[in-house]
Amino acid sequence: MTDAAVDNEPAANVVVGRSLWGDAWARLKANRAAMFSLFYLGLMALVCIAGPWFVPHDYTTIYSDYVRTPPSTEAYPKADMVKGALDDVLKRMRVDLKDWKLEDGRATITVAGTRPIDERYLRYVDRSDTFDDARMEAKSPDGLEMTFSAAVKQQYFLFGTDNVGRDLLSRTLVAGRISLAIGLLAGVVAVTIGVVYGATAGFLGGKVDEVMMRIVDVLYSLPFIFFVIMLVVFFGRNFVLMFLAVGAVLWLDMARIVRGQALSIRRHEYVQAAEALGVRQSGILKRHVIPNLLGPVVIYMTLLVPHVIILESFLSFLGLGVQEPMTSWGVLISVGAHNIGSANWMLLFPAFFLVSTLFALNFVGDGLRDALDPKDR
Amino acid sequence: MTARETILDVRDLKVRFRTLDGDVEAVKGVNLHVGAGETVAVVGESGSGKSQTMMAAMNLLASNGEAAGAVDYRGRNLLGLSKAELNTIRGSRISMIFQEPMTSLDPLYTIGSQLIEPIRRHRGLSRSAAHEHALNLLRLVHIPEPERRMKSYPHELSGGQRQRIMIAMALANDPDILIADEPTTALDVTIQAQILSLLAELQSKLGMAIVFITHDLGIVRRFADRVYVMRRGEVVEEGEAEAVFTKPQHPYTRMLLAAEPTGHKAPPPANAPILLEGRNIDVTFSIGGGFLSGETLMLRAVDHISVRLKRNQTIGIVGESGSGKSTLGRALLRLLPSDGVIRFDDRDISHADVSAMRPLRRELQLVFQDPFGSLSPRMTVGQIVTEGLLVHEPALTAKQRDQRAVAALTEVGLDPNARNRYPHEFSGGQRQRIAIARAMILKPKVVVLDEPTSALDRSVQKQIVDLPRNLQADHGLSYLFISHDLAVVRAMADYIIVMKEGRIVEEGPTEAIFDAPRDAYTQTLMAAALDTARFRSDHGSLLPASRL
Numbered sequence: 001m002t003d004a005a006v007d008n009e010p011a012a013n014v015v016v017g018r019s020l021w022g023d024a025w026a027r028l029k030a031n032r033a034a035m036f037s038l039f040y041l042g043l044m045a046l047v048c049i050a051g052p053w054f055v056p057h058d059y060t061t062i063y064s065d066y067v068r069t070p071p072s073t074e075a076y077p078k079a080d081m082v083k084g085a086l087d088d089v090l091k092r093m094r095v096d097l098k099d100w101k102l103e104d105g106r107a108t109i110t111v112a113g114t115r116p117i118d119e120r121y122l123r124y125v126d127r128s129d130t131f132d133d134a135r136m137e138a139k140s141p142d143g144l145e146m147t148f149s150a151a152v153k154q155q156y157f158l159f160g161t162d163n164v165g166r167d168l169l170s171r172t173l174v175a176g177r178i179s180l181a182i183g184l185l186a187g188v189v190a191v192t193i194g195v196v197y198g199a200t201a202g203f204l205g206g207k208v209d210e211v212m213m214r215i216v217d218v219l220y221s222l223p224f225i226f227f228v229i230m231l232v233v234f235f236g237r238n239f240v241l242m243f244l245a246v247g248a249v250l251w252l253d254m255a256r257i258v259r260g261q262a263l264s265i266r267r268h269e270y271v272q273a274a275e276a277l278g279v280r281q282s283g284i285l286k287r288h289v290i291p292n293l294l295g296p297v298v299i300y301m302t303l304l305v306p307h308v309i310i311l312e313s314f315l316s317f318l319g320l321g322v323q324e325p326m327t328s329w330g331v332l333i334s335v336g337a338h339n340i341g342s343a344n345w346m347l348l349f350p351a352f353f354l355v356s357t358l359f360a361l362n363f364v365g366d367g368l369r370d371a372l373d374p375k376d377r
Numbered sequence: 378m379t380a381r382e383t384i385l386d387v388r389d390l391k392v393r394f395r396t397l398d399g400d401v402e403a404v405k406g407v408n409l410h411v412g413a414g415e416t417v418a419v420v421g422e423s424g425s426g427k428s429q430t431m432m433a434a435m436n437l438l439a440s441n442g443e444a445a446g447a448v449d450y451r452g453r454n455l456l457g458l459s460k461a462e463l464n465t466i467r468g469s470r471i472s473m474i475f476q477e478p479m480t481s482l483d484p485l486y487t488i489g490s491q492l493i494e495p496i497r498r499h500r501g502l503s504r505s506a507a508h509e510h511a512l513n514l515l516r517l518v519h520i521p522e523p524e525r526r527m528k529s530y531p532h533e534l535s536g537g538q539r540q541r542i543m544i545a546m547a548l549a550n551d552p553d554i555l556i557a558d559e560p561t562t563a564l565d566v567t568i569q570a571q572i573l574s575l576l577a578e579l580q581s582k583l584g585m586a587i588v589f590i591t592h593d594l595g596i597v598r599r600f601a602d603r604v605y606v607m608r609r610g611e612v613v614e615e616g617e618a619e620a621v622f623t624k625p626q627h628p629y630t631r632m633l634l635a636a637e638p639t640g641h642k643a644p645p646p647a648n649a650p651i652l653l654e655g656r657n658i659d660v661t662f663s664i665g666g667g668f669l670s671g672e673t674l675m676l677r678a679v680d681h682i683s684v685r686l687k688r689n690q691t692i693g694i695v696g697e698s699g700s701g702k703s704t705l706g707r708a709l710l711r712l713l714p715s716d717g718v719i720r721f722d723d724r725d726i727s728h729a730d731v732s733a734m735r736p737l738r739r740e741l742q743l744v745f746q747d748p749f750g751s752l753s754p755r756m757t758v759g760q761i762v763t764e765g766l767l768v769h770e771p772a773l774t775a776k777q778r779d780q781r782a783v784a785a786l787t788e789v790g791l792d793p794n795a796r797n798r799y800p801h802e803f804s805g806g807q808r809q810r811i812a813i814a815r816a817m818i819l820k821p822k823v824v825v826l827d828e829p830t831s832a833l834d835r836s837v838q839k840q841i842v843d844l845p846r847n848l849q850a851d852h853g854l855s856y857l858f859i860s861h862d863l864a865v866v867r868a869m870a871d872y873i874i875v876m877k878e879g880r881i882v883e884e885g886p887t888e889a890i891f892d893a894p895r896d897a898y899t900q901t902l903m904a905a906a907l908d909t910a911r912f913r914s915d916h917g918s919l920l921p922a923s924r925l
Contacts, residue, residue, distance in 0.1 A: 021755075023801075269751035273815070276712060277765040278738030287764070291755040 034367025194254025202262025693870030
């Protein structure tokens, strides 16, 4: 007999009912890995959505002075970098450096030229990424020598910068927005199409089911990459198209899973009981089939999102995905992989974000599967 | 009875399971012992911990369970042994057979290879010697054509034959103790009797001890030397089988013994109107067929059956699994397509379609066998019970529906507070009450009860049998009572139809059928179910064990 099952049931005198969802939630809460992952995912989403507003650098801003700057928790420029930046500026001003000193974050510089120096040349100083707020201090009577001061801009690049000198932190966060959005949206698209299609096929059964599932088989046989390349060729590179392509391919799995579930639920005695009560098909679908389908759908959804993120990364890696200056984790990893020798941080940070998110999603998916698995009950 | 050497001694065994709702103590300090060659029965209802006691002794508890106490087998405590040491005892010195013969054999391997593997492992025999030994085992358990069966796959065998194979596997290494956990519960009564007499015969040949775990007291009386009665994880009574049956000490044992459904149903007056009538009903299922899948196989599940159900009558339909009795019940409610004429309340409904049937559905109701599968797990009890009202009385407000649910649940003897809870929080008997409430809330005229008691414990069965009887008296209902359990049918029905392979083999008033069955099949059925002769004491009266 089912002694264990009976023993595990809650005591019969509890008056407040606990639904299967409540039960599943209690199980999930007991699963530390899943709860930690859930928390981590929430944090990741929050950081990616709100983070870019709090990072002082825009993800498109190019700091030509800071190309491939390694990550550091200290402010840039470092002492030895000021001289290099200064040389660059003076070269553009076509003047020679006579003397300079750095005090309290302001540099006082004396330069000399072969021709009288125009004050307006100081704009070059302001334009530099290192200096700011350039002020004329003194000028020799013949105009060949000038002393000016400029503030040294304190900038932080916690994740370093990329090949053209853009802040990697803000780029990683913005890329996270894109990757998570694609994952979620394409996931929702795939699940919606898949559930509707699969539930219809499974519930109606018979010839309708046969035809609908053969269509799925035909779509399955189309190679995915070929499909995407075709879309890109015809419609150009387009962010929305990505959702469509990914969603249009991934709903097939969902449809099969849901159809199988619907087929088996249709044979359950509670559906027969509803038929014996005279309940209409729409009522059976609404009250019996769909609620009992949701468990596997939720589980599959958590596993679908990482799948989509990886697909997007893969497409972007091939150059078929999102385009510059917009970026995604896949794009960042692709660029980082090219620079792995000279600037490994460009690979490490986006890769860590992507991998940890995928891990968390998988843990949540596993946790949900265990929580909703009736066998364990 | 001479004193036997004690070979299995369970002392103060405790089993607890860690669950989300805290620890559950399934076994609370059980003492029992088994002597060599003895048959010990552990009896109790589901949840009494009878299976868990033996599972703990064999170290087969679920992962969230833990056992404390001592289980001594010939002086060694099994609870302290390592897995490797345990495996030298498990499966060779102590072996087990389980309830479900359909799932305990691997469908991918032949019977032969599943038998030979463990023999070779435990005895180190060569392949041909193991093959010979396996053949002998099959002969021992009376499998016909053992040579051919060695090459068969499990799906080619019937349930009874599979259980014989399981017994053969358990006996492969000449065990000291055979633990049989409800070995006959999933089988039909006639097969059940054959398996029991096989076990009795094997015991007298091989002399092993049998620990028989069951909820069925009828079996125990015929089979066991000593009995332990368990309840809520404790042994409430133990003793010689005859003593326990003739002079039960504990009130719980007395209650179990009295749990056999009693009473009988008086037939309706002869002039009662005929409510539901089926004439020459045929139900045919097609197997296979369809696009590109070859020939369609036609299976006739119900073959030219006529039934007339009068107002206030209960017709019992009896037969073994596969006899077409459930199919007949569903065909009469027009839930399955069928040929023949079906009339309800003087209307011909043989060709009524789904929408024409809808208004009639509230008068023709169905209660299912499995109270675990027939209630949607995601709906509250209140929603389940009132679902029919949504269809048949759409004008009711939510509040009125709620009041009706309270009334219906009270009528079936449940706390109305239960309507906010979910089905998985209830026991089997309570769920069956919910299913009955769902049918009764519509005030039907005819209810088909499809094995409503067979998934339930005996003491619960008695209550569930009483419930429809009382409702029948109150509301003048007519029942079609489908069951394989003759004791229940005898208490419920005033007219009986015995079915076999889709046909009626015998029908008539209940007492006439029970007192003087005419058909040979009916006689076998009666003998298997109601015979109280002991299997062991008198081997002359053994049922022919080879008949399957």
